Amino acid sequence: xxxxxxxxxxxxxxxxxxxxxxxxxxxxxxxxxxxxxxxxxxxxxxxxxxxxxxxxxxxxxxxxxxxxxxxxxxxxxxxxxxxxxxxxxxxxxxxxxxxxxxxxxxxxxxxxxxxxxxxxxxxxxxxxxxxxxxxxxxxxxxxxxxxxxxxxxxxxxxxxxxxxxxxxxxxxxxxxxxxxxxxxxxxxxxxxxxxxxxxxxxxxxxxxxxxxxxxxxxxxxxxxxxxxxxxxxxxxxxxxxxxxxxxxxxxxxxxxxxxxxxxxxxxxxxxxxxxxxxxxxxxxxxxxxxxxxxxxxxxxxxxxxxxxxxxxxxxxxxxxxxxxxxxxxxxxxxxxxxxxxxxxxxxxxxxxxxxxxxxxxxxxxxxxxxxxxxxxxxxxxxxxxxxxxxxxxxxx
Numbered sequence: 402x403x404x405x406x407x408x409x410x411x412x413x414x415x416x417x418x419x420x421x422x423x424x425x426x427x428x429x430x431x432x433x434x435x436x437x438x439x440x441x442x443x444x445x446x447x448x449x450x451x452x453x454x455x456x457x458x459x460x461x462x463x464x465x466x467x468x469x470x471x472x473x474x475x476x477x478x479x480x481x482x483x484x485x486x487x488x489x490x491x492x493x494x495x496x497x498x499x500x501x502x503x504x505x506x507x508x509x510x511x512x513x514x515x516x517x518x519x520x521x522x523x524x525x526x527x528x529x530x531x532x533x534x535x536x537x538x539x540x541x542x543x544x545x546x547x548x549x550x551x552x553x554x555x556x557x558x559x560x561x562x563x564x565x566x567x568x569x570x571x572x573x574x575x576x577x578x579x580x581x582x583x584x585x586x587x588x589x590x591x592x593x594x595x596x597x598x599x600x601x602x603x604x605x606x607x608x609x610x611x612x613x614x615x616x617x618x619x620x621x622x623x624x625x626x627x628x629x630x631x632x633x634x635x636x637x638x639x640x641x642x643x644x645x646x647x648x649x650x651x652x653x654x655x656x657x658x659x660x661x662x663x664x665x666x667x668x669x670x671x672x673x674x675x676x677x678x679x680x681x682x683x684x685x686x687x688x689x690x691x692x693x694x695x696x697x698x699x700x701x702x703x704x705x706x707x708x709x710x711x712x713x714x715x716x717x718x719x720x721x722x723x724x725x726x727x728x729x730x731x732x733x734x735x736x737x738x739x740x741x742x743x744x745x746x747x748x749x750x751x752x753x754x755x756x757x758x759x760x761x762x763x764x765x766x767x768x769x770x771x772x773x774x775x776x777x778x779x780x781x782x783x784x785x786x787x788x789x790x791x792x793x794x795x796x797x
Contacts, residue, residue, distance in 0.1 A: 424477045424781045426714065432707035433473075433773060436758040437466050439688070439700055444761050446665040447679045447687045450672060458680055458761055465763040469770030476774025477781060485722050488539025492559070495532040498525045499566040512571040512753075524764035526567045526575035530733055531771045533563060533579055537586045538725035553596045556587055574753035577740070578733050585732030589715065589725050647683065650676045651745045655689035655697070662693035680761040682753060685745040700759065701742075707758075708735050714776050719786040723779040730772045 441459055448458040484491065502525045506513045515522045537559055544555075560583030568576040587596070654670035657663060668690045670676045679687050688696045711731035718724040734757050741756040743749025755762055757769045 425777050426710055426780045428706060429710040429773065429776060432703045432710065433758065435703040436700070436707070439703070440684070440759045443684055443688050443691070443759070444680050446668065446691050447671050447684070449665070462761055465766040469766050472767060473770040473774040473777065476771055477777035479778055481723060481726065481775055481778040481782070482720065484535050485539045485542060488536045488543065491532050492536035495529050495536060495563050496566065499529055499563055499570070502526070503566060503570050506570070514570040514572040514575070521763055526570065526572050527764035527768040528771070529563060529567070530575070530578055530582060530768055531775070533560065533582050534726050534729035534733070537583060538722050538729065541586060541590050541725055542722045553587060553592050557583065557600070572753070577752060578736060578754065581736035582729040582733045585729045586725050589728035647677050647751060648744065648747045651683050651686035652747050654686040655746060658690040658693035660694050662691045662696055665691055681755060682741070682751070682760065683745055684760050685742050685756055704738050711776055714780045714783070717783040718779050719783045723782070726775055727779050730776060734772070
């Protein structure tokens with residue numbers, strides 16, 4: 402009597418599809434979650450006495466984070482390569498969006514960068530950082546196979562236009578971030594070093610004109626308070642009652658935290674409002690005063706992990722378009738981190754640049770999560786492409 406061998410049944414499908422598991426880079430996600438946890442803890446301690454509801458700012462930040470996480474995962478599922486085909490509409494949105502803000506946004510804290518939406522104030526220049534990275538990357542891949550002088554000039558002009566519009570909004574911080582993102586595009590694309598030397602010389606001339614020549618000619622490129630911010634950081638103690646007051650108080654706060662901090666109740670610089678903008682621009686000083694060197698070291702370690710993963714994704718991107726986007730995002734994140742912490746310790750002027758994923762604010766938070774979503778998408782497609790090897794400049 403013969404028996405028939407039954408074919409082995411197929412194993413059940415995994416609960417989480419393999420494609421989904423590959424979407425998110427674990428270490429990048431770890432750094433992200435760690436920083437937003439630090440953000441909520443620091444904001445709670447800094448703002449507990451700032452409103453009738455002691456959790457008002459924490460609740461708002463939690464909403465921004467929840468929406469941002471959804472956007473990040475959604476963008477990680479996108480085929481980022483298809484955004485290359487949308488480079489013209491994306492660049493158009495970048496330009497006209499910022500022009501709309503410039504024309505219709507009311508003056509808020511000396512700038513015309515915010516427009517009020519139902520339950521939310523939008524700073525479009527923050528979202529523009531992601532639009533700039535994607536659109537410029539698309540232009541480079543489309544037309545610029547060799548980084549000659551004309552190519553460098555064209556990329557700089559494409560980056561300069563939105564930068565000037567944002568500068569006209571009196572948003573100096575975001576304008577400088579745009580410049581950093583544009584320079585990163587040129588670097589990853591392989592622009593010669595002599596082009597960067599020329600750009601540095603041009604930058605020195607521009608700064609000299611803005612700070613020295615323009616005021617003598619009666620031309621107001623920057624508001625007087627912005628000029629004070631750019632110059633007072635050189636001697637903050639001498640201008641502690643004017644533009645240097647914020648930085649002096651931030652340095653006192655960080656120094657008083659010593660090794661392990663003074664705790665929420667003992668953080669007098671924060672609780673007594675000696676430290677202004679403590680939940681936004683100077684959140685790092687709050688962490689320094691409340692949790693000391695240990696808290697600052699933890700935050701810097703998480704940022705180091707975040708930037709490292711962004712740079713790693715740059716090196717494994719399956720094409721030049723992805724490498725350019727990753728490089729621009731990594732540079733903008735690193736630049737914002739350097740400027741914000743530099744503001745807090747007194748080595749950089751106050752320009753309103755926030756700490757990514759740490760400072761309170763919906764526009765900054767959502768913009769950063771969109772950028773991280775693109776990084777996850779680039780990483781996922783690189784892992785799915787077995788031929789992704791070598792440096793970004795060799796990609797087709």
